[in-house]
Amino acid sequence: MIRVFILSFLAGLALVVAAAGLYPLPGHERFRSNIEVLTNGGRQESFVIRWPQDRIAMPAPLPGAAPVVTGGGVVLDPGQQPVAVELFRLRDTDGNVIGIASRATARLLGQRVAAASTTNWMLLIPSRGSLLLTQENSADLRPVPTPDGYELPAEHREFWAPGTRYRITAGPAPDGRGRLVRGTEEFAGLNGSYAEIWELDEVAADGRTSGRITLTTVTARETP
């Protein structure tokens, strides 16, 4: 009987190991990556955000911060220095939703153009990793306070009066591109730059805008 008990005990241990090894842990859906190999050996990949449909609504008010009027973000403003945080679904150039992106815009110390603003992007593609990006903007794109909350400049027709396409990125790279701060997982070990372009598709009768944001990254493996 002792021998039977010991054998059964070992079988129980083996079942635990088998269950732990075979348990189907969830994984992420993956789409084909649209990467263009450049002649200099680098790689170019673009990501797209369509506004307003790709804005992700906040699940609840955030005490201590104010909402963005059009939704999809909040603003922290401890006295004339507003920081806007926006959340988006992130698409590839085929239109597939592949991840989520956050955009934080503020005026920070050390900007080359004091009157402009700085934007930090975080792109999280669950099946591949994340890209952390930073740029100086070509204008002050910080949120503007209104009686109903904060509004973002691009949400209004007046912002688009000069044209329907804006290059937002104005540095810090010498060619006016933004900087890839860090990549993780599949993007680990890459350095490079990016540009943010806004393109207007439509202005509705109430003045609300819709369009697309394109983030084009140019990266290469860090040389050891």
Add this chain to the structure above:
Amino acid sequence: MRILVIIAGLLAGLVAGTAVLLLRPAQWLAPAPLSQEGTTVVMKMVSGIQRGSAVGPFAALGLGPPSGGGLGETSLQYSRFGIAVLDGGLDGGRAIGVKLAALGPDNSLLAGHLGGEVAWNVIWPGLGSIFLVGEEDYWPELADAMRAGARGDGFTTDGQRYLVSRHGAGEFQGVVGASGRLQTAAGSYDEWKEPAGPTAMAGQLDLTLRAE
């Protein structure tokens, strides 16, 4: 009688195996992570919201409902974001932090690794910002939930505070970029998760920073 002995042996093996697995034997021989030097800045989450997959071990096992209605896409079902207003830090003012997280690619119950990939951006208005990357570790919470279940209290860890940031040898976790007044900052962080509602985020970020 023989069948009873077999059943007793199997049950004993299952319980003993589960108990040992929860102690993460695969990591007993792993080298200890390097300690970090610097000044620790404690940033308490004054308020926080989150949406997407729920936080914790059961979400990492593919169980449980999403938080805040989910993110609406199958490609995002194991991802989430959080935004928090943080107290403390530079000049004692408030900062805002945004966190993106997704289940990690190398989760393994045998290896005792159950967590996710995390990226934080913390911005101090008018001053500077930092980027943080790291991993979340849900294993301690899973172990506590299993023990609670074994005691008959239900598989819950409600009301408990957990250190969810993972420090593993060979795994980078900390500051990867900074700007403004923090331009030369480097260091690491600890993230504490506290009990909160399904769309709320509560806890604390302990930043250990040094100038480079």
